[in-house]
Amino acid sequence: MQVHNFEKIWLGAALLLIVGFIATVAYGTVGAGVKMVDDSGGEIDPQAVQQGSTGTGFDDPGVVKQNDSHYVVYVVAQQFQFDPGTGDNPIRVPADTRVTFRVTSADVVHGFSIVETNVNTMVIPGQVSEVTARFDNPGTYGLVCHEYCGAAHHEMGGSIEVVP
Numbered sequence: 001m002q003v004h005n006f007e008k009i010w011l012g013a014a015l016l017l018i019v020g021f022i023a024t025v026a027y028g029t030v031g032a033g034v035k036m037v038d039d040s041g042g043e044i045d046p047q048a049v050q051q052g053s054t055g056t057g058f059d060d061p062g063v064v065k066q067n068d069s070h071y072v073v074y075v076v077a078q079q080f081q082f083d084p085g086t087g088d089n090p091i092r093v094p095a096d097t098r099v100t101f102r103v104t105s106a107d108v109v110h111g112f113s114i115v116e117t118n119v120n121t122m123v124i125p126g127q128v129s130e131v132t133a134r135f136d137n138p139g140t141y142g143l144v145c146h147e148y149c150g151a152a153h154h155e156m157g158g159s160i161e162v163v164p
Ligand code: CUA
Pocket: 078, 079, 080, 109, 110, 111, 145, 146, 147, 148, 149, 150, 152, 153, 154, 156
């Protein structure tokens, strides 16, 4: 059987493309270290989070003032509340200040989304998600869990009170 020269060239080009595509995908997932989840805040033992024995700010979650222009908020998410955040325990931070949220989960995957802002992250047991925001305007912002986490997922939420 004879293979035409043009056919050989196109076969070669097609193979090259396929190898190129696979290499691109492989590089994207492994080589470049593309992350599918936000573990920007490091790792943590979820069991210790539950027991309050992490030796970190998660043992007594809440707002921690770093200085006049920077606050850190430790939040523990668990079925079906944010601590702080839910119910009569809102997160209270000043307006026009850098606010870093460090959020982790004591049980399953949750979401942490502040309505009307671009704060939106998954909360994964074993990992700390870190998001920094600045609230220009005082007011109450809604906080919602946007990852299905169980029977009362739709009720899991809270609020951020931004004070002048
Ligand atoms: Cu927590 Cu949905």
